[in-house]
Amino acid sequence: xxxxxxxxxxxxxxxxxxxxxxxxxxxxxxxxxxxxxxxxxxxxxxxxxxxxxxxxxxxxxxxxxxxxxxxxxxxxxxxxxxxxxxxxxxxxxxxxxxxxxxxxxxx
Amino acid sequence: xxxxxxxxxxxxxxxxxxxxxxxxxxxxxxxxxxxxxxxxxxxxxxxxxxxxxxxxxxxxxxxxxxxxxxxxxxxxxxxxxxxxxxxxxxxxxxxxxxxxxxxxxxxxxxxxxxxxxxxxxx
Numbered sequence: 001x002x003x004x005x006x007x008x009x010x011x012x013x014x015x016x017x018x019x020x021x022x023x024x025x026x027x028x029x030x031x032x033x034x035x036x037x038x039x040x041x042x043x044x045x046x047x048x049x050x051x052x053x054x055x056x057x058x059x060x061x062x063x064x065x066x067x068x069x070x071x072x073x074x075x076x077x078x079x080x081x082x083x084x085x086x087x088x089x090x091x092x093x094x095x096x097x098x099x100x101x102x103x104x105x106x107x
Numbered sequence: 108x109x110x111x112x113x114x115x116x117x118x119x120x121x122x123x124x125x126x127x128x129x130x131x132x133x134x135x136x137x138x139x140x141x142x143x144x145x146x147x148x149x150x151x152x153x154x155x156x157x158x159x160x161x162x163x164x165x166x167x168x169x170x171x172x173x174x175x176x177x178x179x180x181x182x183x184x185x186x187x188x189x190x191x192x193x194x195x196x197x198x199x200x201x202x203x204x205x206x207x208x209x210x211x212x213x214x215x216x217x218x219x220x221x222x223x224x225x226x227x228x229x
Contacts, residue, residue, distance in 0.1 A: 034215035043219035050211040087152055091214025094166040096154040
């Protein structure tokens with residue numbers, strides 16, 4: 001199975017900060033990498049697909065980059081509604097696997 | 108509007124069985140791969156299974172292989188997950204999800220249901 005490792009596991013930031021979350025795959029997954037946002041009691045929401053494509057309706061302050069094994073989610077200016085848990089997920093081969101999550105908290 | 112509504116969760120004893128359903132609307136159900144993802148309380152997301160549009164291509168996570176069965180009824184626009192030989196570690200919220208699209212977004216989950224809770228306890 002392909003292992004997905006996110007870093008950091010948690011971070012604290014101020015509103016307006018630039019935030020970067022990393023995701024590393026245990027083997028190459030080309031660009032089959034997605035990012036999701038999860039808030040308490042809600043289903044996950046797709047933010048980014050194919051490593052860098054913004055899902056329709058998602059604010060442009062979210063961006064993704066990377067290819068192969070190393071990927072990044074960037075929030076250019078953190079907003080109050082962005083405090084949540086973020087997951088990466090590989091869709092290169094089954095079983096699909098998720099990272100362990102990054103909890104973005106208010107500082 | 109795409110809608111996915113899960114049902115069928117509940118309390119079941121270890122070793123027991125349960126069938127989850129996911130009613131889909133707002134899109135051509137037979138045209139999309141569908142997935143099940145679960146999340147144990149306070150834990151992360153875990154992919155469980157997927158099925159293609161005509162139901163003939165199926166994959167499972169190793170942890171559920173031989174115990175869970177995914178299926179779909181395209182006439183009823185409904186996805187199913189039959190859970191058998193349940194263990195304490197199968198307790199989770201189970202989400203059904205549709206792939207985001209048929210292009211570059213094919214390998215991501217763009218639409219999710221609200222989830223249904225499965226509790227395994229004696």
